Amino acid sequence: MASGNLVRRDANRLELLRSDDIPVTVFANEQVPIEPVAVAELQAMLEVQETAQAVYQACPDQFHTEPRLQKVAVTPDFHKASGIPVGTVLQTEGFVIPQAIGNDINCGMRLHLTDLSAGKVESHADVLETTFREMYFEAGRRIPMQWKHRESLLLDGIRGLFDTVDSAFDDGLWSYFHRTDRQETLARIDRAGSLPAAKIVGLESFLGEPDRVHRDSQIGSIGGGNHFVEIQRVERIIEPQIAHAWGLRPGQVTVMVHTGSVSIGYASGSHYRSQLRTHYPSSLLHPANGIYVLPLASPQEGTFWDAMHNAANFAFANRMFLGLMAWASLEKVLGEVAFPLLYDAPHNMIWPEQSDGRTVYVHRKGACPARGFEQMEATPFAYYGEPVLVPGSMGASSYVLAGNGLEDAIHSAAHGAGRQISRGASMKKYDREFDEFMKAFRVVTPVDFRRQEIARRRDIAAKKLADLRQEAPFAYKGIGPVIETIENGGLARPVAELRPIMTIKG
Template sequence: MPIDPRLTRLDENRVRVNNPHNVDTTLFANEQVPVESAAVTELIELLALQENVQQVAEAAPDSFDQAPEIVRVAVTPDFHKARGIPVGTVLATRGFVVPQAIGSDINCGMRLHTTTLKSDDISANLDGLETAFRHLYFEGGRNIPMTRSQRHAMFTGGLEAVLDATANLHEGLWPLVRELGAEDQLDRIERRGSLPAGRVFGLSDFMGTDDRLSRDGQIGSIGGGNHFVEIQRVEKVLDGTVAHAWGLKPGTVTIMIHTGSVGVGHLCGGHYRDVVRKIHPEKLKHPANGVFVLPEGARHREHAETFWDALHNAANFAYANRMFLAVMAVAGMREVFGDRVGCDLVYDAPHNFVWKDEVDGEEVVLHRKGATPARGFEAMAGTPFAHYGEPVLVPGSMGASSFVLVGQGNAESMASASHGAGRTLSRGEAMRGFDEEFRKFMEEFRVVTPTDLRRADVRQRPDILGKKLEEIKQEAPFAYKGIGPVVNTLTGAGIARPVVELTPLMTIKG
């Protein structure tokens, strides 16, 4: 890694980010991890929040209950530029929230299941599976009915509440949800997939009526960008004891899901981008980087309370969304292989969220922007992971290996790890060139999209075919960092330890 003059290497895996704001900031990256200069610039501009929040406190002292401050920042190896706040940023603050730190994709996260299939089953039935998956995910095959009161339960109480509210619902995918044991596996989801909210924010029309079941276009949707449902196999076991405990045997077929709160999160995130601009003191200039804060003091208490409700509404939806995407994958497999297909949940956790947590013995607001929790065994007491540590799901790029690791509770990283390999090319850059690499990739790997690329009539429409191929190309492996140096950094820094390597068999993309 060529060293940026604003960075000082501390050891093989840690770099100090020098900044004029005196914020304790550590980047975890070994010599093989590329670090883009534009991301460093964006990060240092973000740290100007330290001065900005103090100016807000001087202009409106009752905005805060305590002296506002950035307590600490850690940056994961998949660090890359985004929109104001780099992906891979872990930001601990006192006295205020930064809604823009997680944007609109609230509770974007990962979910992993093991199945009873072997990889040869998948490779021998790719066409049948593609047809079944396309119908379920993109051609009206999903069937997830709910009443208004059941959706209300989902938004205000998460998976615990909605599973209870639908206990006697026997339509659509609900019987399969119960057959697969969703209620018995809640302790394998971060905070049981159930966050309390006192109200439902801005979703009245979406919720439907209580006199009939209705179906919506959001639940069970993958979303765009780098979101996916991927069928993988356990390629290599790297920690036999933990892998055995988690059911990750060599050759086992797994289902990995990467998505969040889709349109629901967009509504909540967009609203709070507007709120924080409006409450910024009129006498102060807007922050140069466009990042505003939401104080938690008396002046803005109502806004803060509504923020946490809206955040939890969207997060609860995202947990349910990932659950259904997994159930749909099993339904598609059963269309091909019959009822012998079963699955067990390994883990589900967000990597784009805000927590009230503790750092150095102090309660803070902990923002993880594209960074997953990686807590050690002590912090996982009372869960199935109390003897090992938290599962850490680190996907590679489409078509590349992913890894399951076990968290070590590293204090300096604020128990946070990478959520993937991280982009090395912007989507625009990935579109330019790399034609031969992309052609070979598409020949060797099965990608299921809403457009059936196998159809002769589609292949005779270069406008339709070209548009879909452009979308896939933006997420192809050459657009991302290699996953190896990222995993090596997490291991060397004592953040997380590798358990298994997963290789992809086919990917479903929105």
């Protein structure tokens, strides 16, 4: 018997015992720590099936079919969050759970390849650090947008930008956007980075004014927490055939982006979550776990999909621009650089999918899609499976894997190492470990610790160091056991290990 009602079924998976017939599989080998508080949160979250049934009994006309939470999979980076643990994957029919994707809608990973060697980048590390800081934090980014561009972005994502931004509009980062190939770019983003929305919900102020060019503080922003842009080197090739097909080679420099919809997603999510609470049947007690369901024939359904797609489309573009900012910075220092996209995929989203001829809804909160080659038909990844991008903690290795489409895992894998201690707990000890980490690792932040005037302002330095401390390696699980579970559990196959050269943190 493991933590709570968890029972180990084999070396890489456990089962959460329940009185109903909802299968709940937790993927974790014996070296992956599991928080009892996360298990308790998972158990409380599963009461959503009872909520769905109660709403169905009260308002059957709001459902196309009887609601069912069909199965649950938990990835090895599983840890407590706020109501629904990170690393939770749900498959439902007849209803969706908007809270099951968190506040940062379409938070995800993006990976670019380059033709640079690690040695060349490392030999220019100091000037690159300065250049990255100017680009990301000192008004170096230039992303002017017109009203029509923002509207197309929110309504149709990356495809909308290709359709509306003329090649003559090439100020700032748009010159790099026009250097990317439309067909190749869209083919290497999940759902082509374009989720159709019928209208813009609650984000009208973001559009600006017609016939004027505007800049804003959101597009091209990394965000806080565990978000980053990282310059990496390919440390090790694990699966040579796939690595060759995907353009990965030893010593090559890559750029990984991890962020989402930042405050845009928070505004969209807050809007439709408040709608769910407002329209919850008055005859029912509100859910004890605070998790509300959305019936898929309710009047609120269209607003939900539009709001989620608005935010998701923004997040696709946000990751794209963060990548272009890295490309522009590298070229400023090192000359012309090739910068092809390997893949971009969300890990906080709801995906409609087909199962046995029926539409089901896969919710991922902090979990990467890891679909197999059959599910990736008609994409560049039809032969090997979906690229799965799994970063370690700051300073640790990240991995590129190929998805297996494992049914028991709902075609998913971990999205990182996963926290093992809370942000608050990380501030209470580990002083020596943090000092050693900061001496050994190059982190680019808005605060340049190399400047003498910053060294004299201990208040400024201390605040940024506190932010970094919460994301330091000791706060996270080791990436090794997580990757071993993913591989040995059949979720995905490791292709390459990437080691950080420098990490850019907001």
